[in-house]
Amino acid sequence: MSKIHPSAIIAPGAQIDESVEIGAYAVIGADVRIGAGTRIGPHVVIEGHTRIGRDNEIFQFASIGAAPQDKKYAGEPTTMEIGDRNTIREFVTFNRGTVQDAGATRIGNDNWIMAYVHLAHDCQLGNNIILANNATLAGHVHLGDHVFLGGFTTVHQFCHIGAHAMTAFTAAVSQDVPPFVTAAGNRAVPAGINSEGLKRRGFTSEQIMEIKRAYKVIYRAGLPLEEAKQELAQMEASSANSAQYIRLFREFIEASARGIIR
CATH class of the missing domain: 1.20.1180.10 (Udp N-acetylglucosamine O-acyltransferase, C-terminal domain)
Known part of the structure; x- marks a missing residue:
């Protein structure tokens, strides 16, 4: 308990490993579970049925597990699931899932997610992904392992981006991007393979x-x-x-x- 700042608000029922660090003025909801070694920065809000694994670092002012921005959402107990060893930077917004899809928004392991990234409801992310600043994923987007999205990339709902693919700065993705392919432009078109990656x-x-x-x-x-x-x-x-x-x-x-x- 000494690792939880006295100004943090932890709802009764939250399950938090004793090794978790929680910063000043963070708010943790009743249905949240946080695994060992995870660090939660100041002013972070984690709510809903959210599961966070081990050794993650979530920086200040992040919003994790809020209700989906979907008018069909009627308060169902859908989830937000985050794996292990993810770095999640400032001002990100991750929304939990909807019953119209898997009922969960999921992030795998060892991902590097930069400031102001938005993950809408029901997104499914693999492992070792990099999302640069302001990348925005609409609902139901799937990203394979080792995907890299350049800054200000926008991805249309229901799009899939395959493993090892990447997007250039400000790419606007409205169709699926196959594995290994680099996508660039608005609307995004193929621009070779991600050979350097x-x-x-x-x-x-x-x-x-x-x-x-x-x-x-x-x-x-x-x-x-x-x-x-x-x-x-x-x-x-x-x-x-x-x-x-x-x-x-x-x-x-x-x-x-x-x-x-x-």
Whole structure:
């Protein structure tokens, strides 16, 4: 209890590990659970059915687990779920889910979320993601692992962005962005692959070349999308060292409900 500032307001019923640090004037609701080693800055508000894992750091003035900005929301006990080792910077706004979707907004592990980021209801984030300042995700957006969103990126509701993809500064994403692809512009269009990010994550030169080949099949060969997907399937069958990445690329495109940027 010595790690909780005396001015913080902790509602009865909140479950907080004894190692958690909570700063001045923070407000913690009754249905909140916070895991070991997490640090909550001053003036943070955490409410609703919110679950926060271990060793997170949440900076001052963040709003976590507030009711969704959805007129259909009628007070249902939906959730906000945050994993472990996330860094969540100042003035972010994370809204919990709705019963029209999974009923939960979820953030995985080891994510770096900068100031003024907004996550609307039912967003699903993977691991090792970076969201730069003022990135804004509308409802039901899904981000794969290792996604990087540049500052002031906006993502339309129901869009999916695949693993290892990135967006440029001020990109406006209105369709799905496949894995490995860089999206830029308003409206966002493909601008190559995230080769620098792949190098940093240990992808080999051969694997990056194969991913570039797959990208060219979709975006440079002039093929109708159905023919391009067939070409990817053939590449996958003949690429022993890169088959898993071509499969990830192909399966994402095949599963896209909104259609991919193209």
